[in-house]
Amino acid sequence: MTIKEKIQKYIDYKGISVYRLEAEAGLSKGYWGKTKSISADIAMKISRVYGDMSTEWLLRDKGEMIKNAEREQKTIEISESAISETKRKGALIYDIDATCGLSGRDIEFTDEKVIGSIDAPEINPDSKIIFATGDSMLPLIASGDRVVIRKIESWDYFNYGQVYLIITNEYRLIKRVRRHPKDADNLILLRSENPDYDDIDLPKREIIHLFIVENILSIKNIL
Template structure:
């Protein structure tokens, strides 16, 4: 079963299930709830761990890990399998193509944090970029001067829970107000004085006041991994 092979992979990586869920974006307890793993979830795992042999994960054939190759050698690693995981290697990997989305498009906010497909405006590739789920343009001045309108932020979705948040980091937050109006915003995430069920969203721009939000109103949460600024268009 694929679930059993995923558990082997977790053990090989030396991580626990919680870290696996956090890194792959799968929901907490997912492996305990399913007997089979869908294609979209497999893609999440392979994108997160590009050294994993897809044939092994899906069918059980071959070795778990794709073999890297020694420094100075040029080698196609598609069919190579790991032999010395503790050696120093130069790893040849595919560049990550991060989809750039338009949250101003119809249903853009609704589908941004869901598995349902949304057409991308374009794709961004940056060397050595941490794993990202997507990118969007910044709109507004709440994070100015750190971010300005027109900048691009690149994010990795996480499960909505206080224990998954790295306090003090910057997040993309999708939330609804009590009158069901939807917003997507970029804020610093800080602990709220109101308790564990709340999060304080803080702007970089001092003209924007901090706001305490109940977790029940948060519909999506993503850690900002990178930012892109274009200083000239000529």
């Protein structure tokens, strides 16, 4: 899509009329209908008016159309110098994937699966770094993201509404955990960010391990 087509898609999605777009962005009346292409300067001017539209998507075809505030808050940038394939200092990187969907595999953090480490002040050295796959957690977590996780040792440290990696005998999956509306004592509700996926009722007794997703790394395919 061209930049103009993308902006048109955005205003259609938000229910914004062309007249309103021109007025709010300081464009001349009739500008939108007359112009065939939008310059980067005009695109940036419009994006400053509509702050939830992603400029990465608009100008570089990267990411989603709508910014995700939680993703921006959780995402941290790591320099290449902080990543090592040989040293074991800081948070360890594992050749393990967790599915933003369903996956019938257990998860084991063994030495054989360590493929590197990241030594950076932004990351808790006791945390672990794994690979996320699937699209059920879009736009918060994309397939290919490296996520920083930390094990929750007790339900006393558990908070509803957060995103967790949940390990059972059948699945390892990343979901937002909600309080179950009917049986909060025995069940939890696993919810995807992607509305195409249904909620999952999961008995608490089936959970073997629980990890909170602390951060998302901005570096893709780091090793």
